[in-house]
Amino acid sequence: MQYRNVCLESFAYSLPEESVSTDDIEDRCQPVYQRLCLPQGRLEWLSGIKERRVWQTGRMPGQQGLLTVQKLLRQTGFDPQKIGALIHGSVCRDYLEPATACSIHHSLGLPPQGFVYDISNACLGIVSGIIQIADMIELGHIGAGIVVGTESSRSFLESTIKHLNEDLTLTRRDVKSVFASLTIGSGSAAVLLVHRDLSQTGNRLVGGAVRAETKFCDLCRSDSDQSGGDAMNPLMNTDSVKLMFAGVEAAKLCFDDFLAASGWQRQDIDRTFCHQVGIAHQKLLFETLNIPPELNFSTLEYLGNTGSAALPTAAAIGTANGFVRDGSKIALLGIGSGINVVMLGAEWNKTLYRETEPDETVKKICAQNTVI
Secondary structure, three states: OEOOOEEEEEEEEEOOOEEEEHHHHHHHOHHHHHHHOOOOOHHHHHHOOOEEEEOOOOOOHHHHHHHHHHHHHHHHOOOHHHOOEEEEOOOOOOOOOOOHHHHHHHHHOOOOOOEEEEOOEOEOHHHHHHHHHHHHHHHOOOOEEEEEEEEOOHHHHHHHHHHHHHOOOOOHHHHHHOHHHHHEOOEEEEEEEEEHHHOOOOOEEEEEEEEEOHHHOOOEEEOOOOOOOOOOOOOEEEOHHHHHHHHHHHHHHHHHHHHHHHOOOHHHOOEEEEOOOOHHHHHHHHHHHOOOHHHEOOOHHHHOEOHHHHHHHHHHHHHHOOOOOOOEEEEEEEEEOOOEEEEEEEEEOOOOOOOOOOOHHHHHHHHHOOOO
């Protein structure tokens, strides 16, 4: 994939107010911890996640997605009447039908002559939406588009904790298969893409590559298809170790295609924003790709794995808080269950929005990352 006319104009994010620490989760899991003699602190030690956020009860993905898009439009000053496509790309959605994007589109008063739909690709939904909107712009079908997604984890965490404590047949091995479910957090992110003639930034989307290794599609799977913020509570079964190694190997193969499509060398990359899974995955990924780990902007320690919102939220926080210099080459590296890999590169020339009063969690995220 290569683009000549597409600009990755800006990112925006929003976070829930309520924080849930990993210690709190382990305290609530004491029945299963005691029965199976699991060591306290195991969850944070394995994942690196200290806390995550959860939306208030009853908050629907479309409601929060609307607020995130409104924030994006305020920050950029972009005319909403020029938006030709709105895509909703998170795992969580309001209903099986209609598309969650429809209610957001209606509430924003966007033009009726536009593409409005949802897409689903596990943790790569928003990144996949970026590609679809970029293709529309490159082909001349639209001048600008937005992809948004909101992930909700409260009910997901609640159902997992309940299952762990109440199912007395579970063994240590069984607990391991649902471990990843306790790392999930909530978040919302949106991305604005525009034709270069409409851009205020010149943040050119250079191109990228994708790779599918679907022989591993059973390594991370939910037990049913459900929708809605509080109804989205399926139990997940994940072989975290196999998924990590298979995902990183797929990323290694995709990375060579990404470098060829972008025309970059490894040493050209100034900053990376990745899907946020855990510290072991992050360490292995950068060792395998032979990229200095300090180039990555990490949020997982304080936000957990926020699904499709993870990568764009990291990019939104990083760009808004001075972690990307003008003139930088940034790489968006996404690996999702399936296994699917999406890698995109952009030449970042200007940040439209600078965050002046980040909340305490964002301050902690920024404090642990390296300014380059």
